Amino acid sequence: MAAAIKYDDVRVGDELPRLVIGPLTRQDIVQYAGAAWDFSPLHYDQPFVEAAGLPNVVVMGMLTAGMASRCVTDYAGAGQVRRYKVRFMARIYPGDIITCGGRITGKLEENGEPMVDGELTVTNQKGEVALSGSFRAVVGLARPGC
Amino acid sequence: MVDRSFIGLRSRTFSMPIEWGKVREFARAIKDPNPAYLDPDFARRVHGGIPIPPTFLMTSMAWEIPEWESGKVVQLDYGNGVHGEQEFELLKPIFVGDVLSWTERIADIHEKAGARGGMMKFAIIEGNYFNQRGDQVAISRSVLIEFPPRTQAQ
Numbered sequence: 304m305a306a307a308i309k310y311d312d313v314r315v316g317d318e319l320p321r322l323v324i325g326p327l328t329r330q331d332i333v334q335y336a337g338a339a340w341d342f343s344p345l346h347y348d349q350p351f352v353e354a355a356g357l358p359n360v361v362v363m364g365m366l367t368a369g370m371a372s373r374c375v376t377d378y379a380g381a382g383q384v385r386r387y388k389v390r391f392m393a394r395i396y397p398g399d400i401i402t403c404g405g406r407i408t409g410k411l412e413e414n415g416e417p418m419v420d421g422e423l424t425v426t427n428q429k430g431e432v433a434l435s436g437s438f439r440a441v442v443g444l445a446r447p448g449c
Numbered sequence: 450m451v452d453r454s455f456i457g458l459r460s461r462t463f464s465m466p467i468e469w470g471k472v473r474e475f476a477r478a479i480k481d482p483n484p485a486y487l488d489p490d491f492a493r494r495v496h497g498g499i500p501i502p503p504t505f506l507m508t509s510m511a512w513e514i515p516e517w518e519s520g521k522v523v524q525l526d527y528g529n530g531v532h533g534e535q536e537f538e539l540l541k542p543i544f545v546g547d548v549l550s551w552t553e554r555i556a557d558i559h560e561k562a563g564a565r566g567g568m569m570k571f572a573i574i575e576g577n578y579f580n581q582r583g584d585q586v587a588i589s590r591s592v593l594i595e596f597p598p599r600t601q602a603q
Binding site for chain 1: 454471475477478479480481483485486492496500501502503504507510512514520527528529531532533534535537539542544547561569581
């Protein structure tokens with residue numbers, strides 16, 4: 304995993320460690336449903352999704368967002384994220400393989416804490432953008448947790 | 450069907466303990482092997498406590514349902530609607546052992562013209578979280594989107 308990041312070493316444009324996860328499974332969906340108490344029928348009920356015109360149950364956007372957050376925490380350390388915002392652009396289904404990546408877009412100090420801003424993207428195996436996001440994280444205070 | 454009359458609706462105050470078992474379960478569900486979540490000794494040594502993953506406050510739903518479910522509160526048509534955006538502002542560190550209290554409210558509902566005609570409806574739900582010392586530690590914003598009703602032409 305990533306080494307400690309020091310604020311002075313950060314350059315705007317630096318890339319986050321890239322993560323490839325999958326193929327995702329129905330078990331992944333069920334496991335997240337239990338962990339987060341996300342029981343929308345969209346995520347487990349095959350007759351429901353077919354009636355809605357979808358080919359399969361859908362991976363929760365927040366599961367994708369959770370997996371993608373590891374890009375940021377691998378970079379800045381666990382517990383260092385101060386803002387995390389995601390927009391869901393395309394559905395992810397069982398069998399899909401996602402790639403999470405991002406880059407640093409700015410450096411700033413807020414209340415004496417050195418921080419970075421960044422953007423985040425998740426694509427599926429066809430290169431379609433499934434999630435687009437942004438974040439702010441503290442760097443260089445605690446040692447990153449990995 | 451989402452409409453503006455729901456703006457301002459507010460839940461009662463909910464409360465939940467931040468527990469290591471739940472943090473560990475959530476970290477495994479999002480496939481994050483970071484020892485900060487999985488190894489308490491490591492976490493205390495390196496982080497001064499067991500931190501939470503950035504999206505962990507999604508687990509607060511377990512303490513709200515069935516009393517409050519934002520999509521149902523705004524009468525979202527689940528077959529024709531989505532959770533479109535999510536934001537967490539994590540204002541102060543949250544660790545295992547903290548006890549959070551929060552309320553949810555329907556902060557806004559508005560319409561925009563959809564790309565394929567018809568009006569898309571957006572409901573913004575905001576949660577404000579405080580810890581056991583009364584410090585505000587987080588703000589959650591969810592955007593639920595309902596698409597225009599399907600027509601035979603589509």
